[in-house]
Amino acid sequence: MNSKRTFRTRSSRRSARHALSGVAAVAALGLALVGCGGKDSGTRDEGKSRATASTDTKVLWLGDSIAGAEAPALGAALKASGVEFKDSSSDGGGTIVDSGEKITQMISGDTWKQLAKDIKSFRPTVVAYQVTTYDWGSPARQRAAYEKAVGTVEDAGAKLVFVAPPPIKIDGFYKPHEAQMRTAPKVAAEVAGKSGGAAAFFDASQVWGTDHAAQEALRAPDGIHNCQQGAAAFARWFTGTLGKQEKFTPASVDSWAQKSWTGDKRYGNLRCAA
Amino acid sequence: MPGRHRAARPSGVGRAHIAALDGLRGFAVVAVLLFHAGYLNGGFLGVDLFFVLSGFLITGLLLGEATGRGRIPLAAFWVRRARRLLPALCCVVVVTVLATWAWGSTAQLRFALDDLPWVGAQAVNWHYIAEQVGYWNASDTRVFAHLWSIGVEWQFYLAWPLVVAVAARGRFGERIVASLAGAGALVSLALTVSLGAAVDTTRAYEGTDTRAAALLLGALVATAPVRDLARRVPRRAADLVCLALACGLAVAWAVTEGEKAPLLFEGGLFVHSLAAAVLIVLMARVPGTWAARIAGSRLPRGLGKLSYSLYLWHWPVYLLLLPRLSALGGPGGTAVAIGVSLVAAAVTTRFVEDPVRARAGWARGGRGWIAVVAPAVAGVVLWAAVPEPVTGAGTVDVDQLR
Numbered sequence: 001m002n003s004k005r006t007f008r009t010r011s012s013r014r015s016a017r018h019a020l021s022g023v024a025a026v027a028a029l030g031l032a033l034v035g036c037g038g039k040d041s042g043t044r045d046e047g048k049s050r051a052t053a054s055t056d057t058k059v060l061w062l063g064d065s066i067a068g069a070e071a072p073a074l075g076a077a078l079k080a081s082g083v084e085f086k087d088s089s090s091d092g093g094g095t096i097v098d099s100g101e102k103i104t105q106m107i108s109g110d111t112w113k114q115l116a117k118d119i120k121s122f123r124p125t126v127v128a129y130q131v132t133t134y135d136w137g138s139p140a141r142q143r144a145a146y147e148k149a150v151g152t153v154e155d156a157g158a159k160l161v162f163v164a165p166p167p168i169k170i171d172g173f174y175k176p177h178e179a180q181m182r183t184a185p186k187v188a189a190e191v192a193g194k195s196g197g198a199a200a201f202f203d204a205s206q207v208w209g210t211d212h213a214a215q216e217a218l219r220a221p222d223g224i225h226n227c228q229q230g231a232a233a234f235a236r237w238f239t240g241t242l243g244k245q246e247k248f249t250p251a252s253v254d255s256w257a258q259k260s261w262t263g264d265k266r267y268g269n270l271r272c273a274a
Numbered sequence: 275m276p277g278r279h280r281a282a283r284p285s286g287v288g289r290a291h292i293a294a295l296d297g298l299r300g301f302a303v304v305a306v307l308l309f310h311a312g313y314l315n316g317g318f319l320g321v322d323l324f325f326v327l328s329g330f331l332i333t334g335l336l337l338g339e340a341t342g343r344g345r346i347p348l349a350a351f352w353v354r355r356a357r358r359l360l361p362a363l364c365c366v367v368v369v370t371v372l373a374t375w376a377w378g379s380t381a382q383l384r385f386a387l388d389d390l391p392w393v394g395a396q397a398v399n400w401h402y403i404a405e406q407v408g409y410w411n412a413s414d415t416r417v418f419a420h421l422w423s424i425g426v427e428w429q430f431y432l433a434w435p436l437v438v439a440v441a442a443r444g445r446f447g448e449r450i451v452a453s454l455a456g457a458g459a460l461v462s463l464a465l466t467v468s469l470g471a472a473v474d475t476t477r478a479y480e481g482t483d484t485r486a487a488a489l490l491l492g493a494l495v496a497t498a499p500v501r502d503l504a505r506r507v508p509r510r511a512a513d514l515v516c517l518a519l520a521c522g523l524a525v526a527w528a529v530t531e532g533e534k535a536p537l538l539f540e541g542g543l544f545v546h547s548l549a550a551a552v553l554i555v556l557m558a559r560v561p562g563t564w565a566a567r568i569a570g571s572r573l574p575r576g577l578g579k580l581s582y583s584l585y586l587w588h589w590p591v592y593l594l595l596l597p598r599l600s601a602l603g604g605p606g607g608t609a610v611a612i613g614v615s616l617v618a619a620a621v622t623t624r625f626v627e628d629p630v631r632a633r634a635g636w637a638r639g640g641r642g643w644i645a646v647v648a649p650a651v652a653g654v655v656l657w658a659a660v661p662e663p664v665t666g667a668g669t670v671d672v673d674q675l676r
Contacts (some may be wrong), residue, residue, distance in 0.1 A: 020598075065410075091405065091406050091409060091474070092472070092474040093473045103471065103473065105471075106472070107473065108591060118610050123335070124446055134473075222411070227669065228669035229670055229671060229674065232672075233674070233675060253672050254672060257670050257672050257675060258667075258670050260666070261666075262665075262666030262667070262669050264666040265405075266410070267666065267669070268412075268415055268665060269410035269412040270410065271414075274381050274666065
């Protein structure tokens with residue numbers, strides 16, 4: 001090995017060491033920033049929330065990502081009303097109905113497991129299940145799942161509330177299941193009606209109407225989910241309806257409707273106005 | 275040509291063949307650009323071709339080192355990768371954050387700042403999996419959405435050389451590497467099938483483990499057993515097979531219905547990767563094929579040389595520019611956006627990528643180190659300095675609720 005080559009090797013090793021340090025520094029910086037958990041968000045002044053009278057009501061919220069887009073406002077409205085709230089809706093599924101198709105077998109299996117865990121850890125007094133866009137299958141299968149839900153929730157000492165889903169744009173994905181999606185809320189209402197008071201059915205068409213394209217439906221640009229205004233409208237209606245059933249007084253919309261929940265990330269994903 | 279450049283050529287791949295592989299990169303990046311502009315439904319498969327090419331070239335380089343020197347200098351390998359990839363990435367990221375701050379929507383700026391640390395850690399694909407970006411169809415709210423594939427490549431570059439460095443030792447080294455690559459690709463396929471049967475396919479689409487199939491199939495065809503097999507294929511036969519494979523890839527790019535088509539996760543991606551891998555090894559090992567000549571011609575090769583920067587630039591350019599070009603109509607706006615991306619890519623390649631990679635005067639020694647780190651530090655400073663927008667204010671009209 002000649003001296004020139006030795007020099008080049010040393011030089012390249014030195015620069016390699018330097019560059020390697022650089023790469024490590026870049027990765028470390030990135031990881032450090034990741035570790036910071038991102039920048040502060042939700043910095044809007046919430047103000048000092050007025051003390052709210054606590055109720056004994058604890059609401060466990062179930063459903064698909066449509067229910068998930070309603071959850072931030074619902075949580076704010078219920079908490080402002082002194083009601084404990086846990087959002088267990090699922091971004092991508094959330095159904096309790098095993099329609100016989102592989103995808104709903106998987107999703108419903110996960111939902112039932114999660115429900116058992118939530119009942120154990122959260123001990124809800126009300127389990128609210130918004131009928132999902134994956135509640136496929138025959139009416140018999142839908143009925144079996146809903147009756148199982150009534151029994152499960154009753155055994156846990158809670159009441160079940162079925163909530164009708166909002167009207168949504170039926171795209172190519174939903175088209176093959178449109179008829180089944182239409183029967184699901186009807187079956188849920190029927191099961192609630194025959195439950196002897198163990199379950200109730202809240203007809204959300206009172207807030208959304210029945211046409212997804214109408215202004216009243218307050219759909220996000222995707223025609224399926226809702227933005228902040230829709231979430232607030234739903235939360236006001238649901239809190240009022242549940243308040244009548246559970247005997248609590250809903251908080252004024254002024255106390256929760258414009259708080260930090262409106263900055264929830266999912267509204268960014270849905271291209272809602274920011 | 276300096277020795278270090280010769281050493282950087284993958285094992286057994288000649289200059290004409292490198293040109294052909296550059297040309298394939300050109301086709302891949304054009305497919306991705308057209309897909310993101312809404313003109314080629316299966317153009318996202320161009321990313322899969324990038325993965326196969328990366329697996330092939332990187333493994334070829336590593337095996338070349340193992341054969342030539344008897345060992346693989348891993349630190350030097352990673353340094354070369356860093357010099358090749360990081361400076362341009364950091365520049366694009368810094369400019370993109372500034373441009374998003376100036377012209378992006380509130381949501382775009384918020385997500386850009388959220389995603390930036392993950393981009394820096396070369397792990398943004400896992401961040402997007404956690405955020406279920408695919409489920410929400412939220413790519414157009416994320417100026418760094420396309421960088422998931424760069425994260426996958428980096429993670430592969432960190433892990434695979436360690437495997438090759440150990441496995442390639444000894445007499446049967448290349449066979450062992452081939453076996454590991456083949457077995458790994460099959461495991462990756464099984465994971466894709468399993469994880470792809472979900473409502474949200476982001477996990478299957480952007481996971482490093484699931485997309486490893488493409489990288490490992492590229493690696494497999496770079497090993498001696500497959501290389502030698504390919505070399506024995508007569509040119510006419512190779513021409514016919516290359517023609518069939520190229521047509522197959524083109525049809526897949528044209529007819530696949532988007533990134534969520536169920537068939538993709540039931541073996542479709544794997545078959546695409548396999549076809550790409552066979553095409554690549556035939557083009558690289560059989561002299562004078564028509565496919566290699568066409569891919570190695572001036573235009574695809576030129577685009578291929580710009581492909582990395584072009585890939586980095588095109589998505590933020592599309593998101594920030596296209597909404598302002600609606601008066602030009604779809605094709606007109608797209609043409610302008612592609613033109614802007616090309617200019618940005620050419621400038622980045624000429625003044626950042628090439629000088630740092632080739633250790634040009636200003637990018638040598640300590641200054642080379644600065645060239646790698648300075649843009650990254652600029653990114654961190656920017657991340658800290660740009661105020662995160664407060665989102666959601668004024669989105670609820672309380673009067674409508676009463």
